[in-house]
Amino acid sequence: MLYQSLYRQYRPMGFQKGFIGQEHIVRTLQNSLQTGRLAHAYLFSGPRGTGKTTTAKILAKAVNCLSADKPVMEPCNRCELCLAVNQGNAMDVIEMDAATNRGIEEVRDLRDRVKYAPALGRYKVYIIDEVHMLTTEAFNALLKTLEEPPAHVIFILATTEPQKIPATIISRCQRFDFRPLTEDLIATHLQSIAQQTGVNLNQEAANILAFRAQGGMRDAIGLLEQVIAFAQEDITPEQVWQALGTVDKARLVELVSSMAAKDIGAVLKLLDEFGNMGLDFRQLLTDLLELLREKLLQVTGARKTKISDDLGLKTAPEIMTMMDSVASGLQDSRRWTHPRLATELIMIKICNSLKSGPVREQKQPPAVKSPKKVKQEKPVAGEKWDDVLSLVKGESISSYAWLKEATPFIEADSLVLEYPGNYGLHCENIVKPEHRQVLVLAFRQVLGIDVYTVRTRE
Numbered sequence: 001m002l003y004q005s006l007y008r009q010y011r012p013m014g015f016q017k018g019f020i021g022q023e024h025i026v027r028t029l030q031n032s033l034q035t036g037r038l039a040h041a042y043l044f045s046g047p048r049g050t051g052k053t054t055t056a057k058i059l060a061k062a063v064n065c066l067s068a069d070k071p072v073m074e075p076c077n078r079c080e081l082c083l084a085v086n087q088g089n090a091m092d093v094i095e096m097d098a099a100t101n102r103g104i105e106e107v108r109d110l111r112d113r114v115k116y117a118p119a120l121g122r123y124k125v126y127i128i129d130e131v132h133m134l135t136t137e138a139f140n141a142l143l144k145t146l147e148e149p150p151a152h153v154i155f156i157l158a159t160t161e162p163q164k165i166p167a168t169i170i171s172r173c174q175r176f177d178f179r180p181l182t183e184d185l186i187a188t189h190l191q192s193i194a195q196q197t198g199v200n201l202n203q204e205a206a207n208i209l210a211f212r213a214q215g216g217m218r219d220a221i222g223l224l225e226q227v228i229a230f231a232q233e234d235i236t237p238e239q240v241w242q243a244l245g246t247v248d249k250a251r252l253v254e255l256v257s258s259m260a261a262k263d264i265g266a267v268l269k270l271l272d273e274f275g276n277m278g279l280d281f282r283q284l285l286t287d288l289l290e291l292l293r294e295k296l297l298q299v300t301g302a303r304k305t306k307i308s309d310d311l312g313l314k315t316a317p318e319i320m321t322m323m324d325s326v327a328s329g330l331q332d333s334r335r336w337t338h339p340r341l342a343t344e345l346i347m348i349k350i351c352n353s354l355k356s357g358p359v360r361e362q363k364q365p366p367a368v369k370s371p372k373k374v375k376q377e378k379p380v381a382g383e384k385w386d387d388v389l390s391l392v393k394g395e396s397i398s399s400y401a402w403l404k405e406a407t408p409f410i411e412a413d414s415l416v417l418e419y420p421g422n423y424g425l426h427c428e429n430i431v432k433p434e435h436r437q438v439l440v441l442a443f444r445q446v447l448g449i450d451v452y453t454v455r456t457r458e
Contacts, residue, residue, distance in 0.1 A: 007221040010193050012054055013077045013086065019058070020189050020217060021181045022051055028176070029055070030073045033062050038071065039174040041146050041155040043131075045162035046178025049216025052158040055178075056127045060093045061085050063154065064121030071122070081121050092118040092125065099130045104137040111145045114153045123154050131157040132164035139166050147172050180215020183207065189217065190224050200234045208240045208248045214290070245280045252291045253311055259322070259350050260312030267347045271340070281339040285330040285346070292323045300393075300401050316401035317425055325350045377416070380408040384446055391442040399435040402426050406454075415443055415452040427454045 012018035015026045032038055042059070044052040061075035061082045075082050084090035096110065110126065118124045128134075134142070146155055146169065157173060159165060187206040194201035201224070209227070213220035223244060227235055230243035241247050251270070258266035274284060295311055296319045313319050329346030336342035380388075385408055393400040405426055406417040419426050429435065431454060444450040 005222075006193060006197070006225045007218050010196075010221065012051075012058065014058055014061075014074050016074055017077075019051070019054075021185050022055070022178055025055065025176045025178065029059060029062075033071045033073050036071065038063060038154065040149050040153065041173040042157065043162070043165070043170060043173035043175040044156065044158045044178060045175065046160070047180055047214075047216060048160055049213075049218030049220075050178040050180060051217065052178055053127065053129060055176075056125075056156040056158060057085055057093070059156065060090075060123075060125040060127065060154075063123050063125065064092060064118075066121070084120075090120075092121040092123065093127065094124065095127045095129065097129050098133040102133045102135055102138060104135065104141050107134070107138040107141040111141065114145060115150055118152055123152055125154045125156060127156045127158065129158045130160070131169075132159045132161045136166075139169055143168055143172075181217055182215075183210040186210035186213055186215075186217060186220045190220055193221065193224065194228070194235070197228065199228055199231075202234070202236050204237045204248070205235045205240045208237055208246075211249060211290075212244060212246055212287070241279075242277065245278055246283055246287060247274060247277075247279065249291065252288055255288065255347075256291065256322075257312045259347060260318075262351045264348055264351045267351060268344060271344055271347065275340050281343040282330065282333055285326055285333065285343060289323060289326050289330065292319055292326065295319055296323070296397065296401070300397055316398075320398060320401065321353075321425070322350060325353065377409050377411045380410060380415070380447065387446045388442050391445065392438055395442075396435070396438045399438045402430045402435060403439065406430070410447070410449070413449065413451065415447065415449045417452055417454050419454070419456050421456045423456065427456060430454055 010018060012020070015030060019026065042056075044055060046052060058075060061077070062073065063071045064081050064085075065072045065075045066079035066081050067076035077083070077086065081090060081092070085093050088095075096106070114124065114126070116124075149155065155173075157165075157169075162170070162175075162177075187203070187210040190206045190209055191201050191203070194206075205227075209220055209223050212223060227240055227243045231239040237248050241251075251274075255267065255270050258270060271281075274281070292313075295313060296316060299314070299316050299319060313322065325346070329342070329349075333339050333342040333346070388408075389400060389404055392403055403417070405423060406419055409416040409418060417430060430439070439452065440450045443452060
């Protein structure tokens with residue numbers, strides 16, 4: 001028998017059998033199946049490998065399962081129709097790849113075929129994958145059919161880029177947004193798969209694979225399969241980064257700590273070690289950026305993470321400054337023919353900028369010094385300011401990080417944000433357009449003020 005990839009072998013067969021995460025979607029769909037309130041069109045959107053197509057196939061089985069005389073909450077996977085869907089040859093479940101069938105002729109053909117009754121099940125289910133790839137003409141041809149399809153037809157549209165789908169199409173669908181899976185969920189599931197395949201997957205090694213997968217279960221299983229082929233038996237963290245050309249969080253933490261300590265020698269030594277491992281340096285920068293993002297979420301209280309406190313970065317501005325430098329370096333490195341040299345240059349620049357302070361601070365317009373006495377100035381009530389911070393935090397973590405250090409005052413019809421004298425970077429960033437847009441909405445909603453200025457204390 002020909003070998004089958006792990007992600008196909010362990011693809012969930014039902015909502016309760018092997019399905020990981022997306023509880024909000026599973027619960028909604030199962031309630032709809034139980035009550036018979038099925039939509040005629042669904043839109044599944046989200047990152048790759050988060051279960052969109054799998055969910056579509058499970059839903060197609062549930063609405064047509066022959067184990068009962070109506071749609072069921074969980075397909076039996078034993079009846080003729082369920083087995084046909086699992087094998088990919090069900091006449092009543094039609095999968096269409098919009099990336100290769102994106103023209104108006106293909107959609108017209110689909111529109112002509114929907115009027116025919118299902119051969120075996122209750123519904124004909126059309127699963128259109130990567131639907132955002134359809135042309136404008138194809139979307140227009142699909143529009144009327146999608147709005148008023150025959151009673152026996154259900155459309156399931158799947159996409160990784162919902163912003164490319166016309167609003168007229170989205171408004172005719174019941175939309176479900178698939179979320180990236182957490183590292184804990186992915187690591188636990190990988191260990192379960194490894195155990196079933198007769199391989200011992202170390203907990204730390206599973207965590208590295210989960211971190212590398214960036215929220216996608218299919219990517220994680222693919223990485224596991226690659227590492228199994230490399231290691232054969234027991235899988236350790238060292239074997240993971242040797243097989244994938246990456247480093248685990250502990251080494252990334254060591255690298256960030258060396259940069260925060262401005263130790264250029266230690267940084268270059270680590271990069272030399274990574275180079276001897278055959279590391280992909282662009283992937284290193286990507287992993288480094290994700291690590292800093294998790295640390296930022298931890299510092300701002302937006303999410304509890306397991307990032308070590310040994311990074312040497314204690315405040316949100318420090319982390320965001322380094323993130324900005326790494327992101328710019330990652331973008332620049334794509335133009336270099338030698339990624340390692342580009343990465344070394346980026347790291348040295350970061351160390352030097354930490355030594356001398358942010359370069360952009362020199363271009364900062366002089367902040368207005370706080371006068372000793374300001375007429376008609378009063379502080380903002382604590383409860384109202386907490387409401388402002390809560391609104392801003394819900395919209396933008398970075399805006400919240402720059403704002404929370406300010407002391408607010410109301411002067412005439414404007415708001416004054418006062419910072420300590422050494423908070424020049426805050427004064428520069430808080431007035432940038434991307435932050436001003438978020439702040440003005442919150443100030444207007446809570447305080448009735450949409451003008452603000454910035455100053456520093458003497």
